[in-house]
Amino acid sequence: xxxxxxxxxxxxxxxxxxxxxxxxxxxxxxxxxxxxxxxxxxxxxxxxxxxxxxxxxxxxxxxxxxxxxxxxxxxxxxxxxxxxxxxxxxxxxxxxxxxxxxxxxxxxxxxxxxxxxxxxxxxxxxxxxxxxxxxxxxxxxxxxxxxxxxxxxxxxxxxxxxxxxxxxxxxxxxxxxxxxxxxxxxxxxxxxxxxxxxxxxxxxxxxxxxxxxxxxxxxxxxxxxxxxxxxxxxxxxxxxxxxxxxxxxxxxxxxxxxxxxx
Amino acid sequence: xxxxxxxxxxxxxxxxxxxxxxxxxxxxxxxxxxxxxxxxxxxxxxxxxxxxxxxxxxxxxxxxxxxxxxxxxxxxxxxxxxxxxxxxxxxxxxxxxxxxxxxxxxxxxxxxxxxxxxxxxxxxxxxxxxxxxxxxxxxxxxxxxxxxxxxxxxxxxxxxxxxxxxxxxxxxxxxxxxxxxxxxxxxxxxxxxxxxxxxxxxxxxxxxxxxxxxxxxxxxxxxxxxxxxxxxxxxxxxxxxxxxxxxxxxxxxxxxxxxxxxxxxxxxxxxxxxxxxxxxxxxxxxxxxxxxxxxxxxxxxxxxxxxxxxxxxx
Numbered sequence: 235x236x237x238x239x240x241x242x243x244x245x246x247x248x249x250x251x252x253x254x255x256x257x258x259x260x261x262x263x264x265x266x267x268x269x270x271x272x273x274x275x276x277x278x279x280x281x282x283x284x285x286x287x288x289x290x291x292x293x294x295x296x297x298x299x300x301x302x303x304x305x306x307x308x309x310x311x312x313x314x315x316x317x318x319x320x321x322x323x324x325x326x327x328x329x330x331x332x333x334x335x336x337x338x339x340x341x342x343x344x345x346x347x348x349x350x351x352x353x354x355x356x357x358x359x360x361x362x363x364x365x366x367x368x369x370x371x372x373x374x375x376x377x378x379x380x381x382x383x384x385x386x387x388x389x390x391x392x393x394x395x396x397x398x399x400x401x402x403x404x405x406x407x408x409x410x411x412x413x414x415x416x417x418x419x420x421x422x423x424x425x426x427x428x429x430x431x432x433x434x435x436x437x438x439x440x441x442x443x444x445x446x447x448x449x450x451x452x453x454x455x456x457x458x459x460x461x462x463x464x465x466x467x468x469x470x471x472x473x474x475x476x477x478x479x480x481x482x483x484x485x486x487x488x489x490x491x492x493x494x495x496x
Numbered sequence: 497x498x499x500x501x502x503x504x505x506x507x508x509x510x511x512x513x514x515x516x517x518x519x520x521x522x523x524x525x526x527x528x529x530x531x532x533x534x535x536x537x538x539x540x541x542x543x544x545x546x547x548x549x550x551x552x553x554x555x556x557x558x559x560x561x562x563x564x565x566x567x568x569x570x571x572x573x574x575x576x577x578x579x580x581x582x583x584x585x586x587x588x589x590x591x592x593x594x595x596x597x598x599x600x601x602x603x604x605x606x607x608x609x610x611x612x613x614x615x616x617x618x619x620x621x622x623x624x625x626x627x628x629x630x631x632x633x634x635x636x637x638x639x640x641x642x643x644x645x646x647x648x649x650x651x652x653x654x655x656x657x658x659x660x661x662x663x664x665x666x667x668x669x670x671x672x673x674x675x676x677x678x679x680x681x682x683x684x685x686x687x688x689x690x691x692x693x694x695x696x697x698x699x700x701x702x703x704x705x706x707x708x709x710x711x712x713x714x715x716x717x718x719x720x721x722x723x724x725x726x727x728x729x730x731x732x733x734x735x736x737x738x739x740x741x742x743x744x745x746x747x748x749x750x751x752x753x754x755x756x757x758x759x760x761x762x763x764x765x766x767x768x769x770x771x772x773x774x775x776x777x778x779x780x781x782x783x784x785x786x787x788x789x790x791x792x793x794x795x796x797x798x799x800x801x802x803x804x805x806x807x808x809x810x
Contacts, residue, residue, distance in 0.1 A: 284695050310697030322692035324685050326752075335685045339697035341678040345706060348677035349670050355677050362678075402696055 235262045237437045238406050243282055243292035244461075252278040254461035255292070260406065260437045265428060267440045267448045269472075270458035271481060276441040277319055279458070280408050283439070284316045285309045296406065311339055315404035317395040319411045319441070323383045329394055330379040333366035336401025369397040373427055389416040396427060406437045413444045425451055449473065457481070504672040507755055511668055515661035519654070529653040529725070530769060535660035536721045538761035539667045541745045542754065543714025546671055548743070549752035550680065551707040552687030553603065554611045556739050557618025561591040561712040563625055563734020565719030570638040570729045571631070580643035580650075584720045588713055594621075595712035596705065603704040618739050626731040637730035640723045656725045663721070667714060668754055674710075675754075683707055715742070748789055750796025759798050 238260040245253050253275040260266045268276045281287040283294055285306040294302045296312055304312070315336075324332050341362060347355055370376050373393040378386060386394065392412055399407055409428070413421045425447055432438050442448050448455065449469040457464040457478050465475045472478055515535070522528055540562055547553050568587025572578040578586060594617075602613040625632050632638060643650040650659070674680045682703045685693040690700050723729045732738065741764055749760025767785065771778045793800040 286691060286695070306691075306694035307697045307699045310695060314695075316695050318692065322689040324688040324692065326688050327681075327684060331681060331684075335681045335693070335698075336696050338678060338682060343678060345674075345679055348674055348679045351669075351673035351677070355673075358678070359676065398692075398696065 236260070237262050237297060238283070238439070239293075239295040240279075240283065241293040241295070243279065243289050243294065245278060245282060245287060245290045251461050253282065253289075256458065256461070256463055257292075258456050258463075258466065260439055262405075262437055263432050263435050264453045265432045265438045265440060265451050267442060267452035267455045268458060269442070269445070269448055269455060270464070273460070274458040275461040276458055277410060278461075280316060280410055280439075280441060284314055284408055310402055310404075313403075313405035314408070315399040315402045315406070316408035317392070317399050317410055317412060319414065321388075321391050321395065323391050323394060325382070325384040327383055328380050329370060329375055329383055329386065329390075330363065330366045332383055332394055333369050333397045333401050334362045336369075336398040337362045337365055339402050365401060366397075369400050370394075372400075372430070373397045374423055389420040392416060393420075393424065393427070396424075396431075400431065400436075404436060406439065407431060408439045408441075410441050411443060412440070413442055413447050421447055504676065504754065508665060508668045508672055511755075511758065512665045515665060518661075519657065525653040528657045530766060532653060532656045532660045532725060533722075534758075534762045534765045535657075535664040536718050536725065537742070537745060537765055538664050538758040539660070539721070540715040540718035540742055541749070541757040541761050542664075542667050542671050543711035543718075544742050545746045545751065545754070545757045546674065546683070546714075547707045547711040548746055549750075549756075550675060550687060551683040551704060553704055553707065554607070554743075555614040555708070555711070556611050556736075556743065557614035557616070557621075558711065558715045558742050559734050559736065559738035560618035560621035561595065561715035562719035562722075562738060562742075563621050563731070564591045564594065565716030565721075566723040566729045566733040567625060567632060567638070567719075568716075569720050569723035570633075570640045573641045574638075575631070580641065580724065581645065584717070587720050588716045591712045591716035592709050595709045599705045599708040600701075603701065603708060615736070615739070618734070619736060622731055622734040622736065625734050632731075635731055637728055640727050640729055642727065643724050650724070651727075653725075656721070660721055660725075663717070664758070668758075671754055679703070679706070744786060747796060748786060750798040750800070753796060753798040753802075756796050756798035760796070763797075 236259045241257050242255050243253055244255050256279060268279065270276055282289045285304055288303060293300055296314060301309055301312060324335060341358060367376065367379055370379050373396055375390060375393055375397065383394065392415065396412060413424050416424060421444060428438055428451055440452065452469060454467065455469060455472045456466050457472055459481045464481055465472055465478050518531060519528065522531060540558065544555065544558050547555055565587045568583045568590065569580060572583025572586055573580060598617050602610060605613055626635050682698045685698060686700055686703060694700050719733060722733060745760035745764045746757060748763060750756025767782055768778060771781050774781050789797065
């Protein structure tokens with residue numbers, strides 16, 4: 235069942251065409267990876283899908299509805315959530331508070347109730363806090379719930395962003411390089427977390443440079459190069475694709491290509 | 497002590513206790529008046545801190561709302577025949593409406609641009625007040641009728657001490673409640689990362705506007721109180737200098753600190769009184785003290801002290 239459909243999406247900055255007519259569909263519970271050399275347009279694509287950039291052409295269809303021109307906060311209400319390649323953590327808040335912000339779309343927004351601190355607000359705060367603790371435990375951050383986010387390691391912050399994005403109970407989760415800067419143990423933990431997320435019926439769109447991780451967990455892989463689609467398929471299909479090998483050998487050096495071949 | 501500084505509700509309780517006890521210590525009505533001035537300024541600074549310290553949006557024009565609140569007390573009774581309490585509510589409503597209308601376009605701006613836009617708005621209010629001399633008395637100012645509630649003439653330093661003190665406690669409670677709610681978390685998230693807030697479903701424009709309107713309401717009420725305390729208003733209550741003073745109070749006390757708002761207001765109200773011994777160098781000394789404070793305690797007085805206490809083993 236298709237949850238997210240991207241049709242012929244394109245955007246240019248000045249004269250530079252960052253994404254040039256990319257199309258794909260993502261199914262329910264699927265782990266769908268977007269890979270490609272630096273500058274291939276992966277993050278730009280994420281920014282369009284999550285409403286941060288408005289695409290200049292093409293359509294984005296989420297659960298059958300055209301959401302192409304919706305603002306990020308409207309998309310969040312419809313079940314889109316994401317993390318960021320360059321961390322966008324709320325550093326002045328604790329880890330738990332970061333995740334609590336993620337519950338925003340499911341909370342009551344009556345400001346008068348908040349000003350009066352009605353019992354319903356307290357009850358809701360307790361529930362939000364409990365939800366946040368559960369999600370922090372899921373990504374292995376239960377112990378640092380009350381630590382300031384600014385005191386956490388890079389790998390922990392990456393996982394904190396995942397917990398925060400999950401707090402919104404998304405149907406589509408965009409993960410922008412979740413394993414970047416993580417050591418092998420942390421990467422394995424993230425691997426498990428992503429599979430667990432997909433197991434809960436959430437579609438995961440993944441941008442990641444750790445090819446071992448990508449090849450291991452992705453159901454399908456979409457390869458981008460200079461804004462265009464280079465190949466689509468399973469890990470095995472993509473790994474053997476001559477155009478992909480050429481792009482990686484030409485663009486990113488042998489190590490990553492060798493890892494891709496496994 | 498550590499718990500005291502981290503629990504916001506205890507903090508409001510402590511403020512209430514201080515407000516209740518202080519009259520037993522203060523030796524004369526003059527000091528009661530100074531304390532009332534501190535409380536009135538602190539109410540405005542609390543609102544501004546919600547906007548600047550928590551939501552991270554600067555305003556250099558909040559004296560505009562302060563002035564509207566103050567002039568409402570002078571104009572309402574004379575031109576509209578309103579009782580003082582209705583003038584106060586009317587002034588508050590006008591300030592809130594102005595903040596709502598102006599806030600929508602200018603809160604799209606960031607940093608310096610927002611600072612300049614709010615500065616312009618504040619100066620516009622001040623200019624209207626000083627130029628419409630046949631209505632507002634222009635630079636000469638205007639007399640404010642004493643408030644009468646149920647036949648009780650509300651006047652005098654002691655009376656205003658209690659009114660402003662109780663109002664300050666309520667204002668602090670409102671801010672504490674807001675901060676510990678989804679609204680507060682939304683505001684704080686905007687401060688740290690607007691883009692992350694947006695993708696988490698927070699309508700950033702709406703929440704910035706909300707903080708702007710609430711802070712305008714606080715400033716307006718404070719302005720009305722000052723007008724009633726003084727029995728007189730002049731255009732300086734809407735002036736640029738007051739806007740700056742409010743910002744200095746918020747920054748000096750500590751952005752994002754509720755107690756800091758009160759401490760900042762206290763310092764900027766009390767210091768000039770204490771520094772009159774320096775005569776014409778009063779402002780130089782005041783300026784120097786502020787500069788030294790900001791160099792030594794850049795995060796503000798209250799957050800710096802809180803950090804010191806936290807660092808010490810319990």
